[in-house]
Amino acid sequence: MSDGTLYDKVWENHKVTELPNGQDQLFIGLHLVHEVTSPQAFGMLRERDLNVAYPERTFATTDHIVPTQEEKRKRPLEDEKSEEMLDALETNTGENGITFFDFESGKQGITHVVAPELGLSQPGMTVACGDSHTATHGAFGSIGVGIGTSQIRDVLATGCIAADKQKVRRIEIEGSLGEGVYAKDIILKIIQELGVDGGVGHVYEYGGPAIEELDMEGRLAICNMSIEGGARAGYINPDETTYEYLRGREYVPEGEAFDELVEYWESIKSDADAEYDDVVTINVDDIDPLVTWGINPGQVIEVSEPIPAPSDLPTQTEQEAAEQALDHMELSPGDSMLGYDVDVAFLGTCTNGRVSDFEVAADIIEGQQVPDDVWALAVPGSETVRKECEARGIDQTFIEAGWEWRRAGCSMCLAMNDDKLGADEVCASSSNRNFIGRQGDKDGRTVLMSPAMVAAAAVEGEVTDARRFLDDGPSDVLAADDVEEVAD
């Protein structure tokens, strides 16, 4: 049992009572709502003749189904089913007095991008949303949990969820990242080490020098993928970086009220002598950029490493999963991912659709041209991100390099809009999941990587080490040709 961690303190502050089934009733300080998982919940609420208990703690945006092409963002939406979902969200939020960041608001975007940038996500909160990547908000030092639709009904009706307290695993990240290696690489490394189900029964507390060095956007990318490691939530203790980020944001109080909040935020940090159920240490001093080679986010290697042979893997489970992955990806043991042909480059999502992600990618693609046979898609995580990128001219860098510069949404992460992979296509993606069928076609193939690596893959039309494009990158970076020579 953990003791004195941020998780313990925030849990205690939000615990209403213990329920007869042994679970805790936990108050949710911020409830985020989107169009896909909420209409059924509002329906259940109506069936029971209940109202939304805390509309002022509830915020909605639309992300999963929205078209990202400028000309298609007109109401009614061309796709009838999408229009029906958007219409339902509009009605449900309107009838219940819930703030909805719709197209006209200029703030529409992915829940996990919008809430942080508006200052809705703050340290010491509990955050829930009908989306597994709610873990993202833990970057501020909150407990963010993804919930199902019946639980959305719970939060709407009572402001609470029924939940079991989890164990806390501290993941200490030592060392410091080399040039061209990013937060995304850290989280892929963690999932590689601990497995896609390694976090079941746990929340992850990320800490250590490499985490403390990260800016908020890097921290958001790490916490975002906690769920890919099987953890129920992931968080980072708040610090000056957190407070500096929050200062002046739209929903963050100013002056004395801010200082009072900082006192609360300081009080909920894990104690120096906090007890954890488990502590894991990972050093990132020498890691290269990582890429997935398989069909879950744990099937990942540093880009210059050979793909493992199933027979070399420790368990029968992993061996069978590797066989299936190699078959789907059309890869063989010992192959390098360097030189793996890419048809689509997708930059965006709640993992890596923030301004710094486009900034990093723009540095790489500047002056380069996407080959004709590559479809490169840049989709800002929110309209605020888009406007900021446009104000800084980042969009022009993308457009000049042959990318499509789109409006905000989830897009090709899960392909609920028009942006889908074609059969057999390979996508270099900054998203969080490489599951079969995830990007809209059951034969499509997804390779997860950092935004810099996506940008480099777009330029080359194949998986490549992005550090080759960095002026100050390391000099010993391998290219695809080098690997073939080694193989010869």
Next chain:
Amino acid sequence: MSGENHITEVSGTGVPIPGDDIDTDQILPARFMKEVTFDNMADYLFYDARRDDDGEFNDHPLNEFEGANIAVVNKNFGCGSSREHAPQAMMRWGVDGVVGETFAEIFADNCKSLGIPAATADKETVTALQEWIREHPDGDVEIDVEDETVTYGETTVDVDIDSSMQEALVDGIWDTTALMYSNMSKVEATVDGLPYVESDE
């Protein structure tokens, strides 16, 4: 709470769905979530795995074991997206209970919300059950939620059911909205203690 909410056992016939890390994108592909009700979800259950390139049913277990109501799965079942559409689709297809090696947590939470017991057992136990079902597609399988056992043929094996899930199902208190709604005055007291929530005054 009315008696109909008590779930002490589920019984019927089984369907093995083999494979580790089966994610909710496979169980219910996202492109079929564009509906504002769960009514049609059974049609989309394991859509890509159950159909060949022409959209015809293939030899997927869900096609072979039609009418089954106990799904037997392997490790980390239901990982990935939080979508309740996945267990909703299983329930609407006919699944009343699941036995597996392990479940992803949000998926297990969703099962509880729907009154679907999710029991776990070790790999050998689960594999033996899957094998038995293949050999006895019409054989009776029963999950006893109270005793935490699964009985098939002449065999009874111990399984684990998460204690809060067990309590909720057996006592008929898995409707968490009703449970929590009765504590609204306590909720107010908790909220008053939170510095980030502005009071109404």
